[in-house]
Amino acid sequence: MIKIRLDRVNASNRTHLYYLADQGVSQKERYSGLAHVTEHACLIDGGRFGFDHFRWGCTCLSHMILYYETKHDMQWINKIKQQIGDSTIISPQSVEMAKAEVMEESRLLKSKTRLNEKLVRFVTEGRITDFAMGEPSEIRKIRYQDVREYWEYLNGCHHFYEVPFRSRQDVESAFQHILQSHPLSGKDFICDFVRNKSCDDYLILSQAETCTLKIYFQIPPLTGKADYVKKAFLECYLQRLFNLNLQINVSFEDKFFSRSEKYVLMTVPGVLKKKVEFILSEMRVCVAERSCFADMQSQYSEFMDNIIQAIAQENTLDSINKYQNWLIYRKPYFTQGDIVPVRSLSRDIFVVIKYILNEGVKVVVTSSGS
Structure with a gap:
């Protein structure tokens, strides 16, 4: 489930931009936390962050979510779409800022994260050992090129879905188009x-x-x-x-x-x-x-x-x-x-x-x- 403020997502008087990145089942991160740093790098926008510019992201083992929303600034939304499309959303500066954010998040949530990881290992009997938060010692090693290569992997494998919307009808239409373009077999x-x-x-x-x-x-x-x-x-x-x-x-x-x-x-x-x-x-x-x-x-x-x-x-x-x-x-x-x-x-x-x-x-x- 997506944990975004419901009043924002369900508001039809705002413009929303949602991305779903399917990270696949075989791709192993070169460094622990690489996907998490990539997510943060995509949400850093050169200091342009005001009441009318909302950004949110989530990284899981199986997927990544990026979400942008505004009420008045369509120029900003179009800029994000362009940067996502040509990969300029990621820069050396945004990667360094993202690493610092993820490191701080890891520090603040260390106790809760370790508890959750212990629970997941117990429930899955150790079949899951890698986690989305990332290890600080690994995060420090991440470089701009690592993030770019991971981003290119997500885009190049047709695992990346874009859904701009203002209403539920827009969401239904966009996803139906996605499913027609990328049909999934019954065996799935x-x-x-x-x-x-x-x-x-x-x-x-x-x-x-x-x-x-x-x-x-x-x-x-x-x-x-x-x-x-x-x-x-x-x-x-x-x-x-x-x-x-x-x-x-x-x-x-x-x-x-x-x-x-x-x-x-x-x-x-x-x-x-x-x-x-x-x-x-x-x-x-x-x-x-x-x-x-x-x-x-x-x-x-x-x-x-x-x-x-x-x-x-x-x-x-x-x-x-x-x-x-x-x-x-x-x-x-x-x-x-x-x-x-x-x-x-x-x-x-x-x-x-x-x-x-x-x-x-x-x-x-x-x-x-x-």
């Missing part, structure tokens, strides 16, 4: 899958009496939109099941660390530390004994109505996120026409429930409220 729905151990693993990050559980389920291979509907429905169904039978309020979200490391994160707040394993056992028993197909069917119709309503109420940010997730992670997006084929629920939903019950999970015990 299937993600790599590394089965975790059959037992649960725990990472204790808090010794407080009351804590929050973050439970990670690795997403198995999903082969189409119907599978994603089942997944979304089960998340809603389990929320209700746990609330009614255990008086536990849980939330679900997708956590994609990379193309192949995809998880569902179930968060359970307000758990007594001494009951962590007991709560997890109770939740499994609840799923095994309380899951009822007739009950599921009665809820499914309402769930689908809510999906249709959500599609109809999409805003600009929703549209950007759904296309971004499709291009980067191959998570399918839905239109009204996609709903008709999945209006009924079949009993093979219990295959997914069996997976939930039998698969070992990664449990991170954090401080309450985190």
Whole structure:
């Protein structure tokens, strides 16, 4: 998900310029933090930064986002587009300034970054060891030519998407054109899958009496939109099941660390530390004994109505996120026409429930409220 101020992205009285750089799966940075420095270099604009010139960026393992926005200064937006196109957005001066910014960011966020990296290594069982923030010792080595070569790699491999917009309709039109120009095959729905151990693993990050559980389920291979509907429905169904039978309020979200490391994160707040394993056992028993197909069917119709309503109420940010997730992670997006084929629920939903019950999970015990 993109974390930009919603009032800016959804404002139709402003001009927005959004770039998505797909960093690929095989390109390894010459220096740790090279992509991060490249992002910062693209956001430095010779001191021209006022109330009407907003810039924002984000670097992840799989992609980079650049975002520019103004209300009145179209000349500035056109200048950015030109500089992005001819690569003059990056200069020796901007690279040095970017290195200093990233080094300072690394210093300020060192504790939080190390904690997040520890969590990712734990959840992925060490399959992810490189991180976007970068190591200060490596960042110091980065030179202008390194950044230029990395920038040319992103542009030369057709991984770079430009979306200028003022409204959600502009976003839809731009992304449809992108998808027509760069069609993705159906096989891209299937993600790599590394089965975790059959037992649960725990990472204790808090010794407080009351804590929050973050439970990670690795997403198995999903082969189409119907599978994603089942997944979304089960998340809603389990929320209700746990609330009614255990008086536990849980939330679900997708956590994609990379193309192949995809998880569902179930968060359970307000758990007594001494009951962590007991709560997890109770939740499994609840799923095994309380899951009822007739009950599921009665809820499914309402769930689908809510999906249709959500599609109809999409805003600009929703549209950007759904296309971004499709291009980067191959998570399918839905239109009204996609709903008709999945209006009924079949009993093979219990295959997914069996997976939930039998698969070992990664449990991170954090401080309450985190």
